[in-house]
């Protein structure tokens with residue numbers, strides 16, 4: 067029992083990959099930390115505790131702590147997920163291994179550079195509205211209204227928080243370095259659904275009509291299984307593939 071009469075929580079064991087590539091001679095190693103579990107504890111809260119109480123040099127990323135910014139993606143017991151949305155109670159054995167997301171440049175410990183990859187995807191997909199009006203917008207003219215169903219469909223595809231979990235879980239990307247990945251396909255589907263965008267299927271074929279695009283996906287379902295936002299990756303990839311076959 068604790069001093070306030072509450073039953074004593076578990077002692078969690080965290081095995082965390084520590085490595086600072088910026089530090090000359092540093093070598094990757096697993097380091098063990100013990101943390102008393104608290105009610106409602108997330109991996110993020112535990113990491114903060116470790117950094118504040120034991121290891122000030124521990125690197126990991128977060129901004130929102132609410133599953134919105136996508137900064138805290140990491141591999142938690144072998145599975146890419148968000149540290150701020152993962153409760154420690156999910157692991158009854160009480161032992162938790164944390165690794166940085168693969169497929170991205172390592173900044174240090176659990177912190178990776180997802181920005182460079184996400185930017186390259188945005189540039190490749192040209193993820194902005196392509197139309198004559200968009201090239202020379204008249205700011206005095208009201209934007210044309212969109213019907214609610216279309217707006218909902220776009221919103222659904224725009225919920226990606228670019229956490230990198232789908233990319234880290236993608237087996238195809240391990241084999242094809244230039245594979246666009248689920249993040250890119252969702253972006254393509256989003257702009258295809260937008261009536262303000264003038265790009266045709268023939269234009270999209272130039273972007274995703276090969277093995278680095280939608281025909282390269284081996285349907286291993288890693289993106290579908292790990293997306294913290296439950297985005298319909300595989301359904302959309304199948305849809306894009308059908309459109310590209312006809313393009």
Ligand code: FES
Nearest residue numbers: 131135136138150
């Ligand atoms: S800290 Fe923003 S998604 Fe986890």
